[in-house]
Amino acid sequence: MGFRSVESGHWNFMTRPIIQMPLLKPLAFFCTDENLTQSKILDDSLRTLRQCRGPDASVEVTMSHWMMKNGVQTEPYSWSVLAKLSRSKPRRLKTILTRSESFKIAEKVIPEFSTRMFDHAKLVQLATFVSNGSGEIRKSEAFTQPDRDGMRTRFIRSQMVMSRIEEILEAINESGNGQHPSLRAIWVMLAFLNCHPYADGNGRTAKFLFNLILAKSDISSEYLLPLSSITLGSQGFFEICARRAQLQDSFDMILKFLETAIALTKMCFEDQPYVFQTR
Numbered sequence: 375m376g377f378r379s380v381e382s383g384h385w386n387f388m389t390r391p392i393i394q395m396p397l398l399k400p401l402a403f404f405c406t407d408e409n410l411t412q413s414k415i416l417d418d419s420l421r422t423l424r425q426c427r428g429p430d431a432s433v434e435v436t437m438s439h440w441m442m443k444n445g446v447q448t449e450p451y452s453w454s455v456l457a458k459l460s461r462s463k464p465r466r467l468k469t470i471l472t473r474s475e476s477f478k479i480a481e482k483v484i485p486e487f488s489t490r491m492f493d494h495a496k497l498v499q500l501a502t503f504v505s506n507g508s509g510e511i512r513k514s515e516a517f518t519q520p521d522r523d524g525m526r527t528r529f530i531r532s533q534m535v536m537s538r539i540e541e542i543l544e545a546i547n548e549s550g551n552g553q554h555p556s557l558r559a560i561w562v563m564l565a566f567l568n569c570h571p572y573a574d575g576n577g578r579t580a581k582f583l584f585n586l587i588l589a590k591s592d593i594s595s596e597y598l599l600p601l602s603s604i605t606l607g608s609q610g611f612f613e614i615c616a617r618r619a620q621l622q623d624s625f626d627m628i629l630k631f632l633e634t635a636i637a638l639t640k641m642c643f644e645d646q647p648y649v650f651q652t653r
Contacts, residue, residue, distance in 0.1 A: 426643035444648035488589035505575020555591035
């Protein structure tokens with residue numbers, strides 16, 4: 375497969391194969407009995423979790439400090455046996471702390487955004503808080519980083535991004551009907567990652583949208599689950615879970631990831647030592 379080299383003006387041959395990312399299937403496709411049962415367990419766990427944290431703390435910053443204090447960032451895959459599937463290099467949780475003010479601001483707007491219609495302007499505002507970017511929709515194609523085999527995945531075509539965002543906004547605004555909130559939150563988060571509309575901050579924005587769904591439902595009125603910090607601590611396992619959902623139409627691993635994330639967050643909020651055991 376060849377590609378046009380803009381810099382040199384001549385044809386090169388691409389040695390790295392590309393997989394086209396399919397559109398994430400509609401939420402109804404994932405509303406199986408098994409997924410609904412597991413999401414109900416997550417809903418109940420999240421309702422319990424909201425009683426643990428103080429109202430003034432930044433959730434992401436608190437989690438990052440707790441994980442560093444407990445050495446999670448120096449023990450790749452230690453928090454989940456499933457994370458041993460990851461091929462990524464260790465990443466530093468300190469990146470959260472360098473963006474602490476941005477996270478604090480974004481966390482504070484979640485209650486405000488949850489009480490009214492969430493439109494594209496608010497999405498841009500949230501993405502700007504989280505990434506310090508412009509929130510401008512990409513007009514070119516976007517790819518994942520190549521894996522160790524040189525494989526890259528191309529996100530959905532740029533001309534499809536705006537229509538996909540409208541579908542995501544519709545799902546967000548329907549989240550107040552009380553139906554399977556955590557499953558809807560997972561779908562919105564993965565659909566946004568699948569869409570990958572911005573040049574930067576897509577992952578952070580997607581994780582805030584997950585919490586926005588929880589705030590719009592009866593789960594929590596605030597930012598609850600520090601998924602950005604936990605994702606960094608998972609050493610790439612979150613990305614594996616997301617790819618499985620997108621490429622194999624399966625929520626099993628992302629549900630397991632969130633089950634683990636809730637357990638870790640509870641330990642953090644209660645300032646317990648890190649003694650997590652997977653089953």
